[in-house]
Amino acid sequence: MKSFCSILFVCAFVFNLSLYSQNTLSEKDRAFAIKHLNESKAELLKAIKGLSEEQLNFKPSENSWSIANCVEHLALSETNIMGAVKKSLEEKPSTESLNELKTSDKELIDMITDRSSKVKTSKPFEPTNSFGSYEETLKAFKDRRKNNIAFVKKDKINLRNYVMDLPFGKIDAFQGILFMSGHTSRHVKQINEIKSNESFPE
Template sequence: MKKLFFCLFLLTTTVAFVQAQENTAAKLWTAADRQYTIDNMKRTRDELVKETQNLTPAQWAFHESADRWSIGEIVEHLALWEIIWNREISIGVRNKPTPELNASSRPDSYYNEFIMEDAKHNASDYTKPTGFVEGKNNLAFFLRNHAINLAFVETTQADLRAHFEFTGTPNPRNMHQVLIFQWGHVDRHLRQIRKVKTHPNYPK
């Protein structure tokens, strides 16, 4: 675990160094964009805490069926993704700014709608929960990783609408849009957690 946090720290430090090299030209990523992202990251974090902080061990571990994740596993999955978002954004802001790609990027609304669509999304193998993390420790795992990403958004000087992912798709995502996926992903799984709680066999 210490090695994991060291890697996150190293990535964040590298990003900060690169940002210091950026020029001071007018940015596409506005103060309103930053605040919108911060507000939604805090909102989804706080809702996740509210939904899980008082769960019993039995509630953390409850499965609707053998092929469905428990709430603990859902939160572990979110914690793993916080590490992935950190890496994806840190690599993105080290790329040379390419604001011209905004001409072929999808609108922000596309990413909001995609992440919250009703269709099932299949998790990649490396983002599937192990189930080894005990109950409330999943929330601590998530909050630790989320705090790193939130601090980055609050302080970065990078133009997150000018930095893009390396991708071969015709509709590349800028880093602001990656962050929409970040907090939207929490929203999506909050919906899943609330569904678990409505199961007739969910422990009371």
């Protein structure tokens, strides 16, 4: 009888462990997202380091963005994209929705960082000098990225179990984090394109 109870205990423990692993983000995913977020932040800070006010506000053409515009757009995106991630967590996990996911992490990152594919920016993401000075704008980006990294580090929810519906298709909430980070890398490429413009101030 004692032996039978021991077997039941072990089975229950293994079952609960399995449920726990399904309901929490894997350490591999967590580490990958944190690394990606830190790397894309470092890319941005390196690209804008030491730029003058004239360089920050230079526009290659009348209808294009300046580097300062790009930084503001990224600060806004930190809140808006993470807001969409957190909103998806309010919904019940759906196996049916998860089965509709078609995009791998690599495909998603490759897609968002591909500058050959142009995307019209929606109004909530448009730069409007909403933070005031450039210094305040950059601080807003840094603070929001810091908070978003802290969320990934500490949150116990398995983001893989929740679905976000974006214009190009469905992704899981973990991929929403990668999308946000890849989006930063995309605009670092744009910043470097601006810096390489022949009319860019010295």
